[in-house]
Amino acid sequence: MAVVFYARVSSADQTIEHQCQHAEAAGFKIDRVVADHGVSGISTHLADRPEGKRLFDILRSGDTLLVRWIDRLGRNYGDVCDTIRQFMRQGIVIRTVINGLVFDGATKDPMQQAVRDALIAFMAATAQANAEALKEAQRSGIALARSTDGGNKYRGRKPSFSKEQFSTVCEMLELSAGIGKIASATGLSRQAIYRIRDDRAAAVGALTRWEG
Template sequence: MALIGYARVSTTEQDPQLQLDALKAAGAERIFTDHGVSGSKTERPELDACLDHLRKGDVLMVWKLDRLGRNTVHVLQLIEELTERGIKFRSVTDGLTTEGAMGKAMLTIMMAFAELERNVMIERTKAGLAAAAANGRKGGRPRKVDDADAAKARELKGKGISVPDIGKMLGCSRATVYRYLSGE
């Protein structure tokens, strides 16, 4: 029997160290970690590798249930597949396990709440973006170059000045200059 961990962070900027430390403290012998992968995705490279690695009698551990996924149906299918293969499941901080009827019932309930939390977050984000748009604000990163600088970039390019030199003159990257030369 091997204790195998799986950790996941949704963005590349997030640090999985908290999850890794908890899984190691719980006895994980090996940990698979997905970086920058949403829990709503069913295809995750490290999760797929982890599932391939697991053998009968092993225990798959996650720091928290929502690290396995945010889609109730998908997570329950994963846990069912593990059970059929003779692999146990354990969520370290939630104290959930696939052992016993109560454990399975609690997993189902907790997954429903994890999916609800994700859906509420999406609704709030959409509502916030709509409110900002109604007030004349646009989401996204602020423009590096204003319309006057974009016109200046086109003028300089027309005079034969190289894109890297235009970028230096305007204080922006070569990619930004190309973006504004293409009419964005």
């Protein structure tokens, strides 16, 4: 039974190595890494990605599909839900590095199945909602950057967090994770997490302005 780690990076400030190191530091032993570079989780379904589609051929019953967070599978509600359920039907266990979530088809109890399915739906919805919020905040950030200082390229102070870290913070906040736990998962200071929590639009606006 193999542990296959799937990583997806969509921008230059994300790295496969960082995601693997985070998984290993959390105690996971990885047998194989499958990764997609520069691929959007919003517009491209897992089965349509160059490497993501290989998972459906590689994984076998009893294997574990490990991801840093559900959003690595995608940021489209329907696609994420369908993907997880398909893997579970094949006897594959899906685990997340952050929060140690486990999704499998082992339980036959209808109440436990209902709770599991509700959590899958919630996680998928959170991934899509955060992606949409990020896009809206990016638009606001671009508009602000253009209007600031008469159109000059004043970008302000460089953010201490990346888009990947920002996304993780938002998703863990949605799950009511504590600030200390978020800091441990992301490597950010408590102050940075508080700033993101208190004004997400301003945080992602700053990220957008520093993209140049």
